[in-house]
Amino acid sequence: MISKNLINSKIWIPPVAAFFFGIANVNGQETKKDTLREKEIDEVVVVAYGKAKKTSYTGSVATISSEKINNRPVTNITKALEGQVPGLQAVSSSGQPGSTASIRIRGIGSVSASSNPLFVVDGMPFDGNINSISPNDIESISVLKDATASSLYGSRGANGVIIVTTKSGKKGEARVNFNISQGFSSRAVKDYEQVSTDQYFQLYWEALRNGYKSSQVSSQQAAQMATDNLVNALGINPYGSKFPKPVGTDGKLLSGATPLWNDDWRDILQRVASRNQVDLDFSGGNEKSNYFFSLGYLDDKGIAIGSGFRKYSSRLKINSEVKKWLNVGANLAYTNSLQEAPPSSDSRTDNIINAARVIPSFYPYYERNADGSYKLDAGGNYIYDFGNTARQVLCRIKMQQRLYL
Numbered sequence: 001m002i003s004k005n006l007i008n009s010k011i012w013i014p015p016v017a018a019f020f021f022g023i024a025n026v027n028g029q030e031t032k033k034d035t036l037r038e039k040e041i042d043e044v045v046v047v048a049y050g051k052a053k054k055t056s057y058t059g060s061v062a063t064i065s066s067e068k069i070n071n072r073p074v075t076n077i078t079k080a081l082e083g084q085v086p087g088l089q090a091v092s093s094s095g096q097p098g099s100t101a102s103i104r105i106r107g108i109g110s111v112s113a114s115s116n117p118l119f120v121v122d123g124m125p126f127d128g129n130i131n132s133i134s135p136n137d138i139e140s141i142s143v144l145k146d147a148t149a150s151s152l153y154g155s156r157g158a159n160g161v162i163i164v165t166t167k168s169g170k171k172g173e174a175r176v177n178f179n180i181s182q183g184f185s186s187r188a189v190k191d192y193e194q195v196s197t198d199q200y201f202q203l204y205w206e207a208l209r210n211g212y213k214s215s216q217v218s219s220q221q222a223a224q225m226a227t228d229n230l231v232n233a234l235g236i237n238p239y240g241s242k243f244p245k246p247v248g249t250d251g252k253l254l255s256g257a258t259p260l261w262n263d264d265w266r267d268i269l270q271r272v273a274s275r276n277q278v279d280l281d282f283s284g285g286n287e288k289s290n291y292f293f294s295l296g297y298l299d300d301k302g303i304a305i306g307s308g309f310r311k312y313s314s315r316l317k318i319n320s321e322v323k324k325w326l327n328v329g330a331n332l333a334y335t336n337s338l339q340e341a342p343p344s345s346d347s348r349t350d351n352i353i354n355a356a357r358v359i360p361s362f363y364p365y366y367e368r369n370a371d372g373s374y375k376l377d378a379g380g381n382y383i384y385d386f387g388n389t390a391r392q393v394l395c396r397i398k399m400q401q402r403l404y405l
Helices: 002-034 036-041 066-070 148-157 197-212 219-234 265-269 352-358 389-400
Strands: 044-047 050-053 061-065 089-091 102-104 118-121 124-126 138-144 161-166 172-185 273-285 289-301 308-323 326-340
Touching (some): 148 161
Antiparallel strands (some): 061 138, 289 308, 308 326
């Protein structure tokens, strides 16, 4: 009996073991196909002349999805790359709306030639203005960073390659996306503090006195000369006719002298920037064809008066499988943009940002009467104060020899 029971147990156990291993094998296959990890392993990246799985591509590539691009209110796609790709340097030299960031992927490759990367849009090298591509039309951006870019695109890819893939229609019901966004911005860093009109007159008086002093001119004489010539040197007297010589020989303002106006040119030449964007797109498709059509409007105004970027864009993308061996498609884009960019580089003397910083507040923006009130034209409008010829000359000299405090 004991022997029989042992034999029975041996005969009964193997089916259970086989059944157990069978279930384990089935579960393993299902997990491999359905888990998120399997999807991440099979992530597809866009490379030259097609697509490849990220695991099978031997080069260094970084991919930015449309979700990451749309989360940033950017006018130019180069601004969307900032901080998104390891090893990529994006430097914006100006806050001018519509300006392009300087992109460096593999550093500076040449002293005389360009170090900019090659842009490839939907498989074609792109030499146009990158501003013409609306960020809302982008499906993904792939950045090829290492030497494989040269092997794929030759010498043009020596500085790296940025591959832009625009959106296409997807199989299923027609989709309509409509998006409106609005925002405001101002200076991120507070500007330098400026001296007041009273401080400026006293400091300028001191500069004149020091300039007049010499071995033949005493300190008292230099002080009197500075008092007498101060208003003529600056070309204006904001203290009115009651104080023709607002600063005494001691370098202090006379008692009761008060400026009749104080025009801060930063309030006049700068403003709160605004950004308005409207995007509308239609897409759809079936097993053999798909379509994508988009319209976009952007109005981006900078903090400097007269600066801004306005753009109207549209894109039509159609793909159709006519035969199993023949695909026909069209990819058309139209962009109309207008960029207003007043001088803002540091090397320009007419830098509008710097002008608002260095023009003293006692030089009025509009013409003033003797009592400090505004002069009006026949229509009751303010009159711009362009100054007379003498004041323009003095202003030019003052701008070249201004005081730094």
